[in-house]
Amino acid sequence: xxxxxxxxxxxxxxxxxxxxxxxxxxxxxxxxxxxxxxxxxxxxxxxxxxxxxxxxxxxxxxxxxxxxxxxxxxxxxxxxxxxxxxxxxxxxxxxxxxxxxxxxxxxxxxxxxxxxxxxxxxxxxxxxxxxxxxxxxxxxxxxxxxxxxxxxxxxxxxxxxxxxxxxxxxxxxxxxxxxxxxxxxxxxxxxxxxxxxxxxxxxxxxxxxxxxxxxxxxxxxxxxxxxxxxxxxxxxxxxxxxxxxxxxxxxxxxxxxxxxxxxxxxxxxxxxxxxxxxxxxxxxxxxxxxxxxxxxxxxxxxxxxxxxxxxxxxxxxxxxxxxxxxx
Ligand SMILES: Cc1ncc(COP(=O)(O)O)c(C=O)c1O
Numbered sequence: 001x002x003x004x005x006x007x008x009x010x011x012x013x014x015x016x017x018x019x020x021x022x023x024x025x026x027x028x029x030x031x032x033x034x035x036x037x038x039x040x041x042x043x044x045x046x047x048x049x050x051x052x053x054x055x056x057x058x059x060x061x062x063x064x065x066x067x068x069x070x071x072x073x074x075x076x077x078x079x080x081x082x083x084x085x086x087x088x089x090x091x092x093x094x095x096x097x098x099x100x101x102x103x104x105x106x107x108x109x110x111x112x113x114x115x116x117x118x119x120x121x122x123x124x125x126x127x128x129x130x131x132x133x134x135x136x137x138x139x140x141x142x143x144x145x146x147x148x149x150x151x152x153x154x155x156x157x158x159x160x161x162x163x164x165x166x167x168x169x170x171x172x173x174x175x176x177x178x179x180x181x182x183x184x185x186x187x188x189x190x191x192x193x194x195x196x197x198x199x200x201x202x203x204x205x206x207x208x209x210x211x212x213x214x215x216x217x218x219x220x221x222x223x224x225x226x227x228x229x230x231x232x233x234x235x236x237x238x239x240x241x242x243x244x245x246x247x248x249x250x251x252x253x254x255x256x257x258x259x260x261x262x263x264x265x266x267x268x269x270x271x272x273x274x275x276x277x278x279x280x281x282x283x284x285x286x287x288x289x290x291x292x293x294x295x296x297x298x299x300x301x302x303x304x305x306x307x308x309x310x311x312x313x314x315x316x317x318x319x320x321x322x323x324x325x326x327x
Contacts, residue, residue: 001170001204003163005056009083010039010048016175016308021275028296029183029305034172037278037285037313042112045313046194047079049164050156055083057160058150065142068152069094069123069131071259073283075314076155078109081118090147091118092138094131100124108320157193157226159233165197166204172308173205180306182209184248187310188288189213190258192226194312195247200231203243209308211247214291216284217258220249253291259283261323265290281314282323288312 014035023031039048058066066089070077077093084091093113097103100122106114113120127134131154139149155161176182185202189195195213202211215223224246231242255262261269261282269286272293273279280286292301292309301307317323 001166003167004053004160005060006052006163006167007056007059007087009043009052009055012039013171013175014038016172019276019309022272025271025275026293026296028303029301029307031292032179032182032306032308033276033278034175034308034310035278036168037311037315039313042082043079044315045075045079046165047076047156047313048083049168050161050193050197051079051083051152051164053160053163054150054152054156055087055089058089058152059087061148061150063089063148063150065090065092065147065149066152067092067094067135067138067142067149068156069096069128069135069154071095072097072103072122073109073259073317073320075109075284075316077118078112078116078316080152080156081113081116084118085116091116092142093118093120094123094128094134094138095120096125096128097122098125100127105321108316112316155191155193157191157196157230159230159237161193162197162200162230162234165194166201169198169201169205169207173207176308182308183301183305184212185209185308185310186212186214186288186292188216188284188312189223189247189249190216190218190284192223192230195223195249196227196230196234198310199227199245199247200234200243203245213247213249214288215249215251215254216287217254218251219254220251223249223251250291250295253287253294255287255290261287266323268293278311279315279318280311281317282320283317284314285311
């Protein structure tokens with residue numbers, strides 16, 4: 001597969017592990033976990049795969065300052081803030097908070113961004129809705145002060161970041177060689193870049209397994225619209241047709257909404273940790289695994305099936321005070 005320029009920032013390939021105790025306890029399919037929580041410690045998770053392409057492009061363009069955005073606990077902004085220093089790049093992170101003020105306490109990913117020296121600005125939800133123009137404005141400020149900005153959209157979820165997961169599918173395909181067919185490639189979906197790359201890659205590689213995005217906050221139609229927009233941008237950039245088969249997006253397990261978890265969900269996540277030794281985050285991977293368990297309960301996957309659960313990282317959220325209180 002021909003890919004755009006890329007830096008080598010993630011520890012790849014990440015392992016594909018069979019989690020027999022989890023499969024047994026949940027009485028369903030054989031669960032294989034693709035461990036993208038192990039792409040690196042500081043930069044752990046799915047975002048570093050996308051950043052390999054964005055940061056290569058940033059360096060290629062002679063940039064000295066990265067501008068990006070996300071929630072106050074954004075894994076993407078944390079990975080950006082920690083990937084930038086060794087490359088000699090600065091990071092400006094625009095973080096969404098309920099009132100546009102800094103969070104009451106520094107913890108989790110937000111604390112790590114501060115330690116990494118990211119320059120942080122806080123946006124209200126209304127300002128965040130205009131994030132692309134806000135970032136363009138900040139890029140103008142950087143230029144005015146003699147710098148060269150590189151803007152990375154939310155989650156690095158655009159046609160460039162998407163290649164991280166197209167390449168990741170090639171990696172997975174090699175690991176699946178010789179294994180039984182997979183009934184699904186299950187993962188947490190939000191800003192759409194991961195899902196877009198997986199489904200594009202699956203199509204180009206002729207993989208049969210359906211790519212299944214478990215929405216963790218947004219309605220499925222919104223995530224699908226984002227995937228479609230990324231594909232349209234990628235089609236223009238490459239001259240290739242987007243895949244005919246879209247991903248399956250399921251939004252039945254969003255629960256209380258983005259970044260919120262019920263006691264029952266946290267209990268299922270803790271159960272999964274006790275059966276696998278893997279740390280899950282309540283916002284993304286924990287919620288997606290809860291969704292998988294419920295879908296197994298509803299009969300979507302049975303004992304004869306094999307399923308990939310793609311662990312996309314987010315472990316630092318396990319330390320958040322809010323979730324400790326609920327648990
Ligand atoms: C740990 C984790 N998993 C999954 C996702 C979802 O990926 P995407 O935004 O590409 O849909 C995110 C995005 O923030 C994440 O941080």
